[in-house]
Structure formats: structure tokens, C-alpha cells
Amino acid sequence: MSERAWFRSLYWRIAIGFVAFLAALMVVQGAVTVWFLARSSDAIAGRSTLDLAALVASDLGTAWSVDENLDVEAYLREHYGSHWRPVALVLPDGRVLLSQPGAEVPPLLRETALRRLIRSALRPGAGAGPGAGPGPGRGGRQGMGPGAGLGPGRPAAFYPVVVQDRVRAMVLVPPNAPLAVIIRQVAPVGLAIAALLVLIGTMFASVFIFRPAHKRLGQLEEAAKRLGTGDATARAPESGGDEIAAVARAFNRMAADLSARADALQTADHDRRQLLADVSHELMTPLTAIRGYLETLAMAELALNADTRQRYLGIVREETARLERLIGDLMDLARLEAGGGALVRTEMPVDELFRRVIERHERDAGLKHVTLTSRITPPSITVHVDPVRMEQAIQNLAANALRHTGSGGSIELVAGVGPDTTLLSVRDTGEGIPAAHIGHVFDRFYKADNSRAGDQRGSGLGLSIVKAIVERHGGRITVRSQEGLETVFEIELPRQPPSMPAAASASTGGD
Numbered sequence: 001m002s003e004r005a006w007f008r009s010l011y012w013r014i015a016i017g018f019v020a021f022l023a024a025l026m027v028v029q030g031a032v033t034v035w036f037l038a039r040s041s042d043a044i045a046g047r048s049t050l051d052l053a054a055l056v057a058s059d060l061g062t063a064w065s066v067d068e069n070l071d072v073e074a075y076l077r078e079h080y081g082s083h084w085r086p087v088a089l090v091l092p093d094g095r096v097l098l099s100q101p102g103a104e105v106p107p108l109l110r111e112t113a114l115r116r117l118i119r120s121a122l123r124p125g126a127g128a129g130p131g132a133g134p135g136p137g138r139g140g141r142q143g144m145g146p147g148a149g150l151g152p153g154r155p156a157a158f159y160p161v162v163v164q165d166r167v168r169a170m171v172l173v174p175p176n177a178p179l180a181v182i183i184r185q186v187a188p189v190g191l192a193i194a195a196l197l198v199l200i201g202t203m204f205a206s207v208f209i210f211r212p213a214h215k216r217l218g219q220l221e222e223a224a225k226r227l228g229t230g231d232a233t234a235r236a237p238e239s240g241g242d243e244i245a246a247v248a249r250a251f252n253r254m255a256a257d258l259s260a261r262a263d264a265l266q267t268a269d270h271d272r273r274q275l276l277a278d279v280s281h282e283l284m285t286p287l288t289a290i291r292g293y294l295e296t297l298a299m300a301e302l303a304l305n306a307d308t309r310q311r312y313l314g315i316v317r318e319e320t321a322r323l324e325r326l327i328g329d330l331m332d333l334a335r336l337e338a339g340g341g342a343l344v345r346t347e348m349p350v351d352e353l354f355r356r357v358i359e360r361h362e363r364d365a366g367l368k369h370v371t372l373t374s375r376i377t378p379p380s381i382t383v384h385v386d387p388v389r390m391e392q393a394i395q396n397l398a399a400n401a402l403r404h405t406g407s408g409g410s411i412e413l414v415a416g417v418g419p420d421t422t423l424l425s426v427r428d429t430g431e432g433i434p435a436a437h438i439g440h441v442f443d444r445f446y447k448a449d450n451s452r453a454g455d456q457r458g459s460g461l462g463l464s465i466v467k468a469i470v471e472r473h474g475g476r477i478t479v480r481s482q483e484g485l486e487t488v489f490e491i492e493l494p495r496q497p498p499s500m501p502a503a504a505s506a507s508t509g510g511d
Helices: 010-045 049-066 072-080 107-122 136-142 179-228 243-298 306-337 350-367 387-403 462-472
Strands: 088-090 096-098 147-149 156-162 167-173 346-349 371-376 382-385 410-417 421-428 476-482 486-494
Touching: 010 179, 049 072, 049 156, 049 167, 072 088, 072 096, 088 107, 107 156, 107 167, 179 243, 243 306, 306 462, 346 350, 346 387, 350 371, 350 382, 350 387, 350 410, 382 387, 382 486, 387 410, 387 421, 387 462, 387 486, 462 476, 462 486
Parallel strands: 371 410
Antiparallel strands: 088 096, 088 167, 147 156, 156 167, 346 382, 410 421, 421 486, 476 486
């Protein structure tokens, strides 16, 4: 199996997808944070520090006028503690009151605000009202009254608090909000946005990254459960080229193999039961006949003449011989199908093989007036076989042909060569085999004609033994027949048989 491409791997697809998801999430979150901070900065910049200082000074002056004992620090924190910019109030005694606990005022700004406060308080007409005193520009240059200054960029702002025409304090708005204040203001909203983005991102990751794999694993689990409950048709979807698809394909191969094995076991069990029934039937027939005649011969009160007694004993001998042949064939077939009895191969001329078969059956063929001949083309054909076993196979085919060929018929043993095989055929002009039965002729105890079910000339295992012998030689046997005209059994043997270890020849078995 070729190595799977890395981009088809579920591991890399999830890893890359998750990294891409995190990167996209960080980009989105960064963009939202920048937008939020920019928006907040714009909101802060929308009002100048001087305007804010003037607003606070006016508000405090009004509140102080109403309540002379006003807790200025508490008022300042209550009304301006949540503002983006911290606000400081510098008193004449040098104290600095802050609207936000975390805020700090640099010493230089504190001193500047204190000097401005003192000068504003000493300047004649300072308490003439909101419009009194120099304007912002003039105050900035002279260090008196309202104004802004100290440094480039966004400056700090100063504005006096006037109560009953008297300067009571100086409002100071620093140029920049402290980091702690910014974090405290931005953190709740930022955390809420981050949590929302993580939640949305997790949902997208679950749907587009992990859910497809989870679904396919669920299908694989369901197929495994169905297979475990005995559903041999259970299969998992094999779509895709990743690890899950590979596991699904392996599972399906395993399921198909288990199904095939289950079918094979069921077929074997059926064949075993059928074989037991057939063997019992075939053994019972001669045993019943033997027991019946022996019981008859043993009856003292039954007077049997010598001819009748000899006839009964002859039947017992025939049934005993039939029983012996049947048991021998069963043992022979069992050894062949189990692989027992290793073949001893040698180079054997086909004309010698056919001569032995003809010599054995020519007497029976003559009694039935059946012609038994052979034809070998070319005459020098040889086969690399176990001579004993291959002769047994041809003998069984010839005996089977002789049983089903009537008087005046003919049987021909034919040999030829193919591209890579040697062909051995047994042809007869007998009654033929019906098309409905031709596929079962190699089955154990199978007889195409039910009227011959009790035929004592064969055990019903001859063709099964032939098939087992041919397959042990690496060949195959086929049959074709035209009912009432001819039947041809053809054996194909490989020209170069596979090497097999030498061993003692297995015992022979007859038809």
C-alpha cells in the first residue's frame, strides 16, 4: 500500500485547520480590540483636556457654593471616577485629590498646578466670575488662570475653581490616562468581546473541523455495533483518503472476510451433515442386507437346500465387498481432501497409462460388447504425475463410462497437448448426463439417475476421488455431455507442475 499523502491525513488536516482557526481568531480579536481602543481614544480626544478641566471646575464651584462643607474628594470620585481621564484637584495646602484611586499626578504637574493656583488666588479680580482673568492662551503663557501647557502633543490642562469670587482650588487634567486606568476601563469590555469571539470560534471549529470526523467515526462505530450483533451486511462509509477512511476500508475487508468465513462454515456444516446422512444411508444398505440374510441362514426351523444357502451366502459376500469398497473409498477421499498421502511424481508416458487402464477393463467391455480404444497425439506425450494416483483417476473414469454405456457403444481414451497443459479425456457414447445434473456429478454419493440409487457397482465416490486427485496434481477436471449421444470427462494437467517434496506414495483406492 502506497504511503498516504500528508494533506490527506486527518491529523494534519485537523492540526492545520486548528492553527488557521486560532490565527484567524487572533486577527479578528486584535482588529476588534484596535477598533475599540481607537473608538475609545477618539471619544476621549473628542473633548479637549481644557474643556474637561473647565467643566469640572464649574461643576465643583457650583457644588461648593451650595455646600460649604462639601466632601470634595468624595464628590469628585462619585461624579468623575468613571471618566476615561482621571481628574486631579490641587488644594492651596498642597494636597491633591484624585477622581480615580489608581491615578497618579507627576510631581512637575503638581507643582505647576500649585503655582498657578497661588498666582490665580493672588491676582486681583480673580474671582470676578467665569469670564474673569486672562483667557486660555494668556494663562498658558503667563502661568496664571485657565490654560494648558507642559510638553508637545496633547498637553495637561489647568482651570481654577471659583467659589464666591474666590479661587479655592486648581483642576488638573493630566495629558494621558495611566495604563492601570485604561486597563481597568477597557478590560471588562475586552474580556467580554474575547469570550464572545472564543465562543463563536469554538462553535465554528466544532462544526467545520471536528464534526465531520466525529460523524464519520460515529458511522464506523455504528457499523461495528451492527457487525457485533450479527449483521453480516454492516459496512462503514469509505469516502475520503485519511486515517478514518483507511480504518473503514480495513473494517469492511474484515467484515467481508468474516461474512465469507461464516458462509463457508455454514456450507461446510451443511456438507458435513449431508455427508453423515449419505454415509449412514450408504452403509446401512449393505449392512441391512447382510444382517437379513445372516438371520435367515441362522434360522434352525427354516429348511434351506444347498443351492439356496449358497445363493444367500453369495449375496452376503457381495454386500460385504461393497461395504469394504465404500469404506475404502471414504478413507481414500478423506486422505486426498485433507492433503494426506504426498504424491510421488515421476515422468510417465501416457500410452503406458492408457494401456494399463484398457487391460483392466477390456474383459468387462467385451462382455458388454463395448469398444474400448485410445488415441494419443503425438504418441510420445508424457505427464509428470504420481503414476498410481493418476492411474486410479483414469480407472475410475473408465469404470464410470463402462457402467453407463450400453451394448454396441464405445469408450475412447484421448490424449493431446494444449499451450501450457496436457489434456487427458475419457469419451463414451453412453446415455449422457441430463443438463440439470451435470453440475453435481463430482458431489459425494450423487447419482444423476435416481433409479440407480441402489446401484451396487459403484460407491458414489469415484468421481469425487477423481476430482481430488486431479486437483492435488494442480490440474482441473471438466465434464460436458449431450444426453443420449456422448459424455466427455477432460483432465487438464500443467506442463510444468509445482515442485513437491518426495514422500512415500499413498495407498491406492479402487472405484
